[in-house]
Amino acid sequence: MAGPNEVGVGPWQGDRPDDPRLDPELLASGDRRNVVDKYRYWTLEAIVADLDRQRNPFHVAIENWQHDLNIGSVVRTANAFLAAEVHIVGNRRWNRRGAMVTDRYQHVRHHPRLDDLAAYAAGHGLPVIGIDNLPGSLPLETYELPAACILLFGQEGPGLTEDAHAICTDVLSIAQFGSTRSINASAAAAIALHAWIRRHTFGQKP
Known part of the structure; x- marks a missing residue:
């Protein structure tokens, strides 16, 4: 031992x-x-x-236009909560360091454009739900997260692009109480995925 x-x-x-x-x-x-x-x-x-x-019926998608260091951490979180798939949108190459080799156990699919992700979602009957703290966003804490869906995250800093917002059924915000406008993208993914787990695995509404 x-x-x-x-x-x-x-x-x-x-x-x-x-x-x-x-x-x-x-x-x-x-x-x-x-x-x-x-x-x-x-x-x-x-x-x-x-x-x-x-595997759970939710998917995780993240935009990859700037080789964001957080992408690997998002993949690791998706593996921890047993997502059906992770979708990388944009550049095919992504920073795997934060994944800590969990991508070996997680199905990862690449989409060159957001239109490709939207087509995949439509073909599989999956609403795309964005996570971003912007005016008009709905609170994650009271939103009725569907069991089968794609949770879409933007890059660290700029958040979801305008084109990403356009393919979303809804965009959800995470309640914050400090001075910063947003939290780390990988932290946002962990909170949103755990909200799904609380609702659908433990039968509790967030």
Whole structure:
């Protein structure tokens, strides 16, 4: 097993289990990945397959015009709340550092333009709901978030573009009480996704 300051578990002790989900190399050398205990020693493919059987019906989309450092963190948050997919809109390349390799377990789809995201949403019957603190936005805290939807986030700083606003069914704001106009994009994503979880996983209205 791992020492007190080590992440994960060491090599498997005792007879090797006969389970096709387990990775022989991880059994031999140990599993130091950032995964929950249930998935220790599992292959990447087995983990993704198991997650696919449980994924939530909401999607996460984020605009990528400026290679925003927050995109990786948004992907990591989407993985934590088991989003169906993450949609990167704009530049194909995005900063993966903040994802902490969680993109390996999360389905990520690229759309060159917002029109492409809108077409995908329409084809799958998914309303696009923007998250941005602007005049006219509806409060996230009292909004009836649908189970199946796409939650769309803008870049750090400018927020959602005008074209992004145009494809949204509604735009929601997050209540703030300090001096700053907006919060970090990855923090906004975490709050919005948890609002979905509270409503649809625990049966509580936000």
